Structure formats: structure tokens, C-alpha cells
Amino acid sequence: MLASIAKAVYGSGVIGTDASSWPLVATCSRGLEEVLGNELRALDVESVAPGRGMVGFSGDLSSVYNANLRLRTAMRVLIPLARGAVQSREDLYQLSSSVSWPELMTSDQSLVVEVAGRHRTFRNLNFAAQVVKDAVVDKIRAKDGRRPSVDRENPDIRLHLHVSERGITSLSLDSTGEPLSHRGYRPRGGPAPLSETLAAGILLLAGYDGSEPLLDPMCGTGTFAVEASLIATQTPPGLHRQFAFENWLSHRQTLLEEVTREARRGHRDAPQPIVARDRDQRAVRATQRNLKAAWMDRFVTTEVSDALDLTLPWESGGMIVANPPYGKRIGDVKRLGRFYRGFGDRLKQHATGATAWVLCGESQLAKQIGLRTSRRIQLFNGPIECRLMRFDLWEGEKERN
Ligand SMILES: C[S@@+](CC[C@H](N)C(=O)[O-])C[C@H]1O[C@@H](n2cnc3c(N)ncnc32)[C@H](O)[C@@H]1O
Incomplete structure (x- = not known):
């Protein structure tokens, strides 16, 4: 071609x-x-x-x-x-x-x-x-x-x-057709899902490679959980979909099979725990469904749990990644302010040694977390401008912005 x-x-x-x-x-x-x-x-x-x-x-x-x-x-x-x-x-x-x-x-x-x-x-x-x-x-x-x-x-x-x-x-x-964010394992839609490519990008920006435990305390439909398990197991994200190039007259099916075989070669079990929680039972069920559809369910533990009661599922350290609700889509800024403050307090007191990465599309809410950021990255969730913030939860971290 x-x-x-x-x-x-x-x-x-x-x-x-x-x-x-x-x-x-x-x-x-x-x-x-x-x-x-x-x-x-x-x-x-x-x-x-x-x-x-x-x-x-x-x-x-x-x-x-x-x-x-x-x-x-x-x-x-x-x-x-x-x-x-x-x-x-x-x-x-x-x-x-x-x-x-x-x-x-x-x-x-x-x-x-x-x-x-x-x-x-x-x-x-x-x-x-x-x-x-x-x-x-x-x-x-x-x-x-x-x-x-x-x-x-x-x-x-x-x-x-x-x-x-x-x-x-x-x-x-x-050469792609449907955008690559459509991994092919789930139907489109659902309330405020994060795009798969953005979720994977956040994990990679955070340096996630599967070698440390990961918790998403507000998993929604489980996009972080699926992308994290694909990364941790070294599974290519495009295995379950088709591509525009397959319709080309000069498409070489044997070459595609060879490339796919090679891409699968690195597959392994997830070396560390991946945990997805949400306080909403329906969200946890959606996460389970999506994990199953992506063949990743055996690598992720799911739990119904409130982020305001957060504790680490392991002793110390690890990574937390969260996409809390923000005013522009679900809920409203004033009401959510209290939640962000409570979540920041909970991280500070009960996630010692972990690194937390929080995606937020509303700067007023981001400030309410009340922890010092060690990194801020500008990203776009569709048309919504967001900040990805990193918090290093060292023992004794009390400082507020
Ligand atoms: C923006 S959505 C997350 C979307 C998710 N990243 C996805 O890809 O589908 C926010 C999620 O936070 C959950 N949530 C809100 N308050 C919570 C709380 N106090 N504890 C746990 N989960 C909460 C909501 O149920 C919702 O599923």
C-alpha cells in the first residue's frame, strides 16, 4: 500500500x-x-x-x-x-x-x-x-x-x-477508522466516562507500568481499571477491534497476523494489585462488566466503598488515580467543594506513602483538596480543559495550598 x-x-x-x-x-x-x-x-x-x-x-x-x-x-x-x-x-x-x-x-x-x-x-x-x-x-x-x-x-x-x-x-x-479510544470492548456512552486514550495517557504520565499497586477510589465505568490492567499485563489495546486498513485492497492479512502475534508476545499476569472502587453499586457493576468484556476481570478487585472512608488496600505506598465528579458534568461546584476537602483530608490521613493523581476540570474544586501539588499537567477531556494534579502523600503532609 x-x-x-x-x-x-x-x-x-x-x-x-x-x-x-x-x-x-x-x-x-x-x-x-x-x-x-x-x-x-x-x-x-x-x-x-x-x-x-x-x-x-x-x-x-x-x-x-x-x-x-x-x-x-x-x-x-x-x-x-x-x-x-x-x-x-x-x-x-x-x-x-x-x-x-x-x-x-x-x-x-x-x-x-x-x-x-x-x-x-x-x-x-x-x-x-x-x-x-x-x-x-x-x-x-x-x-x-x-x-x-x-x-x-x-x-x-x-x-x-x-x-x-x-x-x-x-x-x-x-488507517484507523473508529478512533483508537474505541477499544472495542464496550458500547459507547454511560455517565461521564473518561476516554480510554486519556485514561491511558494519565496512567503513563504518572509513570504507571504495573510494577506498583494501583487504586481508583471513584471508578465509574472502570476506564482507569481497564487501561491499567492492559498496561500491567502488557496487552495491546487494539486486539479486540478492527481497523480501516483491513478494507484496503492491498491489506496484507499475514503481515497483520505476524504483527499481532509479536504484540501479544509480551503478555503477562498483572504483577501488583489493581483495585477499583465506587460508592455507587451500579458503577461497580459497570466496571465489572467492562473488565470482563476486555478480558481483564481477573486482574482487578472491585469494591463498593465511599472515597471519604478511603484506606489503602495494601500497607503503604502505591499509586492512587482518581477522576472525581466535577461541576461541569455531574453535580455542582458548591456541593462538591465539601467532598473535595473531605477527600483531600482522607488522602492525607489514610494514604501515607502513596502518590495520588487527581484529574479535575474545575479549578475552584481542585483547590479544595487542600494538599500541595508536586506537579500539574494541563489535559483535555473532550472539550473540557482539565488539570492533572500530583500529590505526594508523605508522612506529616499537612500543607494546604
Ligand atoms: C466522573 S465519574 C468517574 C468516571 C470514570 N473515570 C469512568 O471512566 O467512567 C465520578 C465517579 O465518582 C463516583 N463518586 C462520587 N462520589 C463518590 C464517593 N464519595 N465515593 C466513591 N465514589 C464516588 C461517582 O459514583 C462516579 O462514578
């Missing part, structure tokens, strides 16, 4: 169509670029370059498969096809026409164009998608007299267009 892409973008004369390494992009939510960069370095790909909401790298077809299967914090893996300044419909049509589409797809195949970003000319992003689709269809029809169809549900080829206010526009081939 990469050879066809090289030909499609540059023509056979400019870059060898047998190019073994190709510029690629993994997208992520803002704040996770460095951690995604580290994940990519561990995959042994080349030229890892974190940007804003993305990390550039280069690799071959097995890198594309590997990245989709193994990355915990990426949303999509894209193969850039064309990039340029676009101010009008005509500019976008020209840019889209610069790709030699017949190298990438036939008229028997279907496509979809997904658009992200903002652009003055394309306030209606569907219009931008339409222009790209027209360019693709015109080029393929000119070659074999027939046009490919559009299929929004299960297209053979997914194109991803990113537009920016300044007009810089990139058109990429999407």
Missing part, C-alpha cells in the same frame, strides 16, 4: 515507489503529545516529532499496523497525502486532485471523507468533504469511466481532511 501511496502522491519519478519508510502521523488529544511520542519511540519507528495534538513519525506498513494495535494514547494513525494553503473551493479541489487516486482505489470501492478543524470558507464542514469527494470521484471516473460510491458506515477508503483557520489544510488516508 505504501508503494501505491508513494506513486499516488509523488508519481514514480520523484520518490521510489518501493519506499520502505513513509511519513506518518498519530493524532492525540492535547497534552498527550510527549507521552505518545514515548510510546512511538518504544515501537522503534523513526523520526518521532511531537507537534500540537499529533506526533509525526515515519515507518512502513508494519509500523502502521503496529501503531494501531499497540498505541494507548493515539486517536488515529494517518498517512499524509497532500498539504497546502487553501482559501477557496477551487484551492481545495486542486489540492485534492494532486493525488493520483487511481493508484489508491478503484471505482468498485467506496469512500468517506471525514473533516476536522475550522475554516472560514468551509463553515459547513460537509461542504469541504463534498469538494474532496468530487475531486477523487472525477479523477477515478476519468480513468475508468465509473465512479466509486460513498459509504459512511463501512467504506473501503477513509480520508481525513484537517482544515485550519489560517487555511493550512492536510488530506490524509486514515
Whole structure:
């Protein structure tokens, strides 16, 4: 496929169509670029370059498969096809026409164009998608007299267009399909669930690798518990889902099987306890269901318990990770203030030696915890700007902000 892409973008004369390494992009939510960069370095790909909401790298077809299967914090893996300044419909049509589409797809195949970003000319992003689709269809029809169809549900080829206010526009081939946060083990939805990629990113930012015990005292649907057990057992997060690249004509199933076998090779039992608690019985049941669906239930203990009665399930030390309710989604800021203060007190008195990481989307509430932060990291939970705060719960930690 990469050879066809090289030909499609540059023509056979400019870059060898047998190019073994190709510029690629993994997208992520803002704040996770460095951690995604580290994940990519561990995959042994080349030229890892974190940007804003993305990390550039280069690799071959097995890198594309590997990245989709193994990355915990990426949303999509894209193969850039064309990039340029676009101010009008005509500019976008020209840019889209610069790709030699017949190298990438036939008229028997279907496509979809997904658009992200903002652009003055394309306030209606569907219009931008339409222009790209027209360019693709015109080029393929000119070659074999027939046009490919559009299929929004299960297209053979997914194109991803990113537009920016300044007009810089990139058109990429999407190798992922449903974003990588959809691990495939649970239906979407539920009250205020944390995205899987953000939960994994928080754990990796916290340095979690399974070698110390972990407690989530407010587990909700269990996103931290599932992601922690996937990390601790060294299980690739993408094992239970499909990817857009599987619909490519030149998809190599044997290569995917080889890459999957290799990715599974590191699997082990979780070396340390993982405990998920919530005061709501229904939340604990949802966590159990999700753990089971992800084949991770035997590595996690679940309990109904109030965080205001928190004690460590082990003697001392370990890691606590929490996503308490915050005003913008559940409950309201005033009422929750007292809860945050009580939780901070409980951490201070009953979690000695542990390191706590708390994600909070409301700065007024974050202050109520009343413990000194040793690190603050800005993250985004969807559109909500959040702070991830680290508290080192040393013996005698009394200091308030
Ligand atoms: C924002 S949700 C957590 C979402 C979770 N991270 C997920 O991915 O689904 C907050 C959770 O805190 C729980 N909670 C609220 N007050 C609590 C308390 N005092 N003790 C334990 N859990 C509590 C709620 O039941 C809810 O499930």
C-alpha cells in the first residue's frame, strides 16, 4: 500500500515507489503529545516529532499496523497525502486532485471523507468533504469511466481532511477508522466516562507500568481499571477491534497476523494489585462488566466503598488515580467543594506513602483538596480543559495550598 501511496502522491519519478519508510502521523488529544511520542519511540519507528495534538513519525506498513494495535494514547494513525494553503473551493479541489487516486482505489470501492478543524470558507464542514469527494470521484471516473460510491458506515477508503483557520489544510488516508479510544470492548456512552486514550495517557504520565499497586477510589465505568490492567499485563489495546486498513485492497492479512502475534508476545499476569472502587453499586457493576468484556476481570478487585472512608488496600505506598465528579458534568461546584476537602483530608490521613493523581476540570474544586501539588499537567477531556494534579502523600503532609 505504501508503494501505491508513494506513486499516488509523488508519481514514480520523484520518490521510489518501493519506499520502505513513509511519513506518518498519530493524532492525540492535547497534552498527550510527549507521552505518545514515548510510546512511538518504544515501537522503534523513526523520526518521532511531537507537534500540537499529533506526533509525526515515519515507518512502513508494519509500523502502521503496529501503531494501531499497540498505541494507548493515539486517536488515529494517518498517512499524509497532500498539504497546502487553501482559501477557496477551487484551492481545495486542486489540492485534492494532486493525488493520483487511481493508484489508491478503484471505482468498485467506496469512500468517506471525514473533516476536522475550522475554516472560514468551509463553515459547513460537509461542504469541504463534498469538494474532496468530487475531486477523487472525477479523477477515478476519468480513468475508468465509473465512479466509486460513498459509504459512511463501512467504506473501503477513509480520508481525513484537517482544515485550519489560517487555511493550512492536510488530506490524509486514515488507517484507523473508529478512533483508537474505541477499544472495542464496550458500547459507547454511560455517565461521564473518561476516554480510554486519556485514561491511558494519565496512567503513563504518572509513570504507571504495573510494577506498583494501583487504586481508583471513584471508578465509574472502570476506564482507569481497564487501561491499567492492559498496561500491567502488557496487552495491546487494539486486539479486540478492527481497523480501516483491513478494507484496503492491498491489506496484507499475514503481515497483520505476524504483527499481532509479536504484540501479544509480551503478555503477562498483572504483577501488583489493581483495585477499583465506587460508592455507587451500579458503577461497580459497570466496571465489572467492562473488565470482563476486555478480558481483564481477573486482574482487578472491585469494591463498593465511599472515597471519604478511603484506606489503602495494601500497607503503604502505591499509586492512587482518581477522576472525581466535577461541576461541569455531574453535580455542582458548591456541593462538591465539601467532598473535595473531605477527600483531600482522607488522602492525607489514610494514604501515607502513596502518590495520588487527581484529574479535575474545575479549578475552584481542585483547590479544595487542600494538599500541595508536586506537579500539574494541563489535559483535555473532550472539550473540557482539565488539570492533572500530583500529590505526594508523605508522612506529616499537612500543607494546604
Ligand atoms: C466522573 S465519574 C468517574 C468516571 C470514570 N473515570 C469512568 O471512566 O467512567 C465520578 C465517579 O465518582 C463516583 N463518586 C462520587 N462520589 C463518590 C464517593 N464519595 N465515593 C466513591 N465514589 C464516588 C461517582 O459514583 C462516579 O462514578
